[in-house]
Each structure stands twice: as C-alpha cells, then as structure tokens.
Amino acid sequence: MEVVLFYIAASVSVVSTILVISRSNASHALVYLIVSLLAVAVVFYLMGAPFAAALEVVIYAGAIMVLFLFVVMMLNLGPSSTAAERAWLSPGMWIGPAILTFILFLVMLWVLIGIPDSTSGVAVTPKQVGERLFGSYLLAVELASILLLAALVGAYHLGRRYMRARREEIG
Amino acid sequence: MEVAFIMILPVLLGAVLGAAMLIWWERRLLGFWQDRPGPNRVGPFGLLQIVADVIKLFTKDDWVPPFSDRVIFTLAPTAIVAGMLMGFAVVPFGPGLAIIDLNIGVLFFLAMTSLAVYGVLLGGLASNNKYSLLGGLRSAAQMVTYEVFMGLSIMGVVILTGSFNLSEIVRAQEETWFVIPQVLGFAVFVIAGIAEAHRLPFDLPEAEHELTAGFHTEYSAMKFGLIMVGEYLSVILTSAMTVTLFLGGWLGPDFLPPIVWFSIKTGLFICFFVLLRASIPRPRYDQLMSLGWKILLPITLINLLATGAIVLSMEGAA
Numbered sequence: 001m002e003v004v005l006f007y008i009a010a011s012v013s014v015v016s017t018i019l020v021i022s023r024s025n026a027s028h029a030l031v032y033l034i035v036s037l038l039a040v041a042v043v044f045y046l047m048g049a050p051f052a053a054a055l056e057v058v059i060y061a062g063a064i065m066v067l068f069l070f071v072v073m074m075l076n077l078g079p080s081s082t083a084a085e086r087a088w089l090s091p092g093m094w095i096g097p098a099i100l101t102f103i104l105f106l107v108m109l110w111v112l113i114g115i116p117d118s119t120s121g122v123a124v125t126p127k128q129v130g131e132r133l134f135g136s137y138l139l140a141v142e143l144a145s146i147l148l149l150a151a152l153v154g155a156y157h158l159g160r161r162y163m164r165a166r167r168e169e170i171g
Numbered sequence: 172m173e174v175a176f177i178m179i180l181p182v183l184l185g186a187v188l189g190a191a192m193l194i195w196w197e198r199r200l201l202g203f204w205q206d207r208p209g210p211n212r213v214g215p216f217g218l219l220q221i222v223a224d225v226i227k228l229f230t231k232d233d234w235v236p237p238f239s240d241r242v243i244f245t246l247a248p249t250a251i252v253a254g255m256l257m258g259f260a261v262v263p264f265g266p267g268l269a270i271i272d273l274n275i276g277v278l279f280f281l282a283m284t285s286l287a288v289y290g291v292l293l294g295g296l297a298s299n300n301k302y303s304l305l306g307g308l309r310s311a312a313q314m315v316t317y318e319v320f321m322g323l324s325i326m327g328v329v330i331l332t333g334s335f336n337l338s339e340i341v342r343a344q345e346e347t348w349f350v351i352p353q354v355l356g357f358a359v360f361v362i363a364g365i366a367e368a369h370r371l372p373f374d375l376p377e378a379e380h381e382l383t384a385g386f387h388t389e390y391s392a393m394k395f396g397l398i399m400v401g402e403y404l405s406v407i408l409t410s411a412m413t414v415t416l417f418l419g420g421w422l423g424p425d426f427l428p429p430i431v432w433f434s435i436k437t438g439l440f441i442c443f444f445v446l447l448r449a450s451i452p453r454p455r456y457d458q459l460m461s462l463g464w465k466i467l468l469p470i471t472l473i474n475l476l477a478t479g480a481i482v483l484s485m486e487g488a489a
Binding site for chain 2: 025027028031034050051054055057058061062063066067069070072073074125126
C-alpha cells in the first residue's frame with residue numbers, strides 16, 4: 001500500500017517539476033511548483049517524517065511560494081514576457097542540461113542499487129526532530145539563523161536607502 | 172492514527188450548512204447591533220433568506236472574463252473552500268470525535284489555512300484586473316505577515332502541553348483553560364485569525380471603498396458564492412481552533428454532553444467575530460502591517476520566551 005502511494009506521489013512530484021521548468025507562463029509554473037512541493041510533502045510523510053512533511057507545506061508551500069507569487073504579481077508579467085520566455089526555451093538549449101542530468105541519474109541509480117534498503121521505515125516524531133536540532137546539530141541551527149539575520153539586516157539597509165531617497169523626492 | 176470515515180459526512184455537512192447559516196445570522200446580528208432589522212422578510216425571522224440567496228447565485232450568469240487566465244480563475248475559489256474544509260479534519264469536536272487524531276494536528280491546521288491563501292492570490296492574479304491584482308498583492312503581504320504570529324502564538328500552548336496533538340491540548344486544559352496562562356498568545360491568535368480570514372476590520376484585500384471588491388471583483392454567480400462560503404468556513408474554523416487551543420475545547424460541567432459545550436463556545440466566539448466587525452473601523456494598509464511587525468511580533472516572542480523560561484524553571488524545581 002505504502003509503496004503504491006509512494007510511487008503515485010513521487011511521479012506527481014517529478015511530472016509537476018518538469019512542468020515547472022517547461023512552462024513559459026510564470027504563474028502557471030508557480031502553481032506546478034506548489035503541487036510539486038505538496039507531492040514532496042506526501043513523500044516525506046510516507047517515509048515516516050510527518051514533522052518534515054508538515055513543515056514542507058507550512059513553510060515552503062505556504063509561505064515561500066506566497067512570496068514568489070507576490071513578486072510575480074508585483075512584476076505584473078503580461079503576454080509579452082510569456083512570448084519572451086517561450087523564445088528562450090528553444091529545443092536546442094535542452095541538450096546540455098539533459099546530458100548532465102542523465103549522468104547524475106546514472107550515478108544515483110548506481111548508488112540506489114548498492115543500498116538494498118534505503119528507508120528505515122521508522123516514524124520520526126516532532127520531539128525527536130527537536131532534540132536532534134537543538135542537541136547534536138545546534139551549531140548548524142545557529143549558523144543558519146545568523147545567515148538569516150544577516151539577510152534581514154541587509155534587506156532593511158537596502159530598503160532604508162530607498163525610503164530616504166523617496167522622502168527627499170517628496171520633500 | 173485511524174481515520175473515522177463515519178465522521179466525514181457530518182463534519183462536511185455541518186461545516187457547509189453552518190457557513191450558509193452564518194450568512195443570515197451575521198446579517199441579523201449586525202442589524203441588531205446597528206439598530207436596524209436586518210434581513211427579516213423571507214420566511215420566519217428571515218430564515219429562508221439563505222435559500223433565496225442560493226437560488227439567486229445558482230441561476231445567475233456564470234461569467235468568466237475573456238481576458239482572464241481561465242483555468243486558474245475557475246480553480247481559485249475551490250482552493251479556498253477545499254483548504255478550509257481540510258482544516259476541519261483535525262478539529263476535535265468531543266473526546267475521540269475528530270475525523271483524524273493527528274499527532275501534528277496544530278501544524279496540519281496551519282498548513283491548510285496557508286494553502287487556502289492561494290485561492291485569494293491566484294484568483295486576484297488570474298482575474299487580470301488592476302483592482303483584483305492590488306487586492307491579491309495586499310492579501311499576499313497580509314497573510315505572510317499574520318501567518319508568522321499565528322504559528323508563533325500557538326507555540327506557547329504547545330510548550331505547555333508538550334504535544335502538537337489537538338486532543339491532548341484539550342485534555343491538558345482540564346485544570347485551567349490556556350486562555351489564562353497564555354492570554355497574550357490568545358490575543359495575538361485572535362487578531363491573526365481575523366486577518367487570516369480577511370474579515371472586517373482586516374478585510375483590506377477586498378476593501379470595497381478603494382478596490383471595488385478587491386480580489387473577487389471579476390467573480391460572479393456560484394464562484395463568488397464559493398468565495399463567500401470559504402470566508403465563512405474560515406470564520407468557523409478559526410473560532411473552533413480558538414476554542415480548542417485556548418478555551419478548553421469540549422470541556423465543561425457534566426450536565427451537557429461535550430459536543431454541546433464545544434458548539435456553544437464556538438457559537439459564542441463566532442458572535443464575538445461579528446461584534447468586532449460591527450464595531451471596529453478598518454485600519455489603513457500600512458497601519459495593519461506596522462501593527463503586525465512592530466507590536467504583535469515582539470509580544471509573541473516575549474510570550475514565547477517567558478513561557479519557555481517558566482516551564483523550564485518549574486521542571487527544575489520539581
């Protein structure tokens with residue numbers, strides 16, 4: 001049962017990811033990206049990581065994709081940008097990435113064949129995730145939060161300069 | 172974790188019918204508070220007003236604007252309703268009376284409400300109309316902002332219970348309801364809940380005095396009806412979650428069954444929602460955003476810190 005569900009969710013995520021890359025309309029691509037993230041969340045759940053699945057939906061599908069959509073709305077892309085996008089996605093430019101991806105795929109197959117049973121099949125509870133995050137991986141968590149803080153300060157700095165210019169403009 | 176399939180149909184029916192009834196109830200209640208009758212003509216107390224509205228919505232011309240993105244335009248209202256209905260799956264209506272007793276129930280609720288936001292955003296974007304786009308943009312910023320506090324304000328409750336499971340959260344309130352130790356979390360959760368449901372006073376995504384009808388300007392007939400049902404569903408869901416997380420859920424004195432206590436509390440909270448709508452004017456958009464980031468976020472963080480510190484020191488003492 002789980003195997004069937006896994007293959008369904010995994011194929012949905014692969015197909016929708018391919019569609020994300022090949023769509024020329026930005027908002028359609030975004031909708032497929034949301035679907036892809038949801039499918040990955042289902043895969044996480046099936047692998048016994050309900051906490052990671054929930055966070056995948058809350059943070060990636062729920063918050064980060066909203067910001068992507070926000071940017072798409074701000075840019076207000078019309079039919080002209082769709083046409084430009086279509087021109088960039090000519091068949092010729094697929095060759096290089098396709099070859100590289102195929103090599104990567106072969107490597108992954110080789111790795112997967114080497115490991116007989118890759119999923120442990122044990123459910124990980126939110127508590128265990130928390131203990132790991134704030135126990136053995138504390139340093140990584142702190143580093144990530146410092147990185148985010150730096151991004152926040154940087155964004156504030158850029159925004160402030162723009163606001164000062166605006167204020168002088170208005171007088 | 173077993174799914175109670177028997178529960179699905181009653182919950183679905185209850186939620187949708189409740190949302191429909193709320194359209195009439197809200198208008199009557201608003202009328203009462205604003206010293207006017209409200210809809211009282213169709214049937215006894217105007218109760219058949221809903222039936223009249225539904226007939227009207229179903230028989231109207233269902234117009235999809237030719238300049239819109241047809242597929243996304245049509246799917247957007249369903250995303251709102253589907254997301255909200257999914258959220259009802261984890262609400263514990265009584266002891267053991269939930270569709271699924273998920274051990275990450277709180278997170279599931281947050282995930283489903285954040286997915287329902289896409290209906291508003293994509294609807295606004297696909298309408299290809301400047302008012303809709305502005306409404307969609309506003310709701311994107313508003314939702315992302317208020318989701319942050321909504322999540323963080325619940326975490327105090329999660330710390331006190333030690334679980335994301337909603338039934339366990341209710342059981343942990345047998346001595347005191349969490350509204351007392353978590354009064355700051357409660358206040359922030361309610362404010363964020365109103366903003367998340369984009370109800371008055373925080374209905375800036377549709378603010379009719381400046382944006383016509385905001386993100387649903389181009390919607391008509393039953394698509395508009397679905398958006399409205401989604402909004403009322405989110406009012407019910409937010410009230411039910413507030414009751415579960417802060418007001419003791421199904422707990423109450425023994426002379427009434429638990430599910431009745433749950434319904435009474437939720438109903439009262441819905442009336443409180445309507446009272447807010449009747450009494451508070453709409454803030455400006457920048458006021459709303461600075462209220463969020465400059466006041467509510469620090470309050471939530473302080474609440475979380477204090478809760479964590481107290482729980483830790485109590486454990487140390489014991």
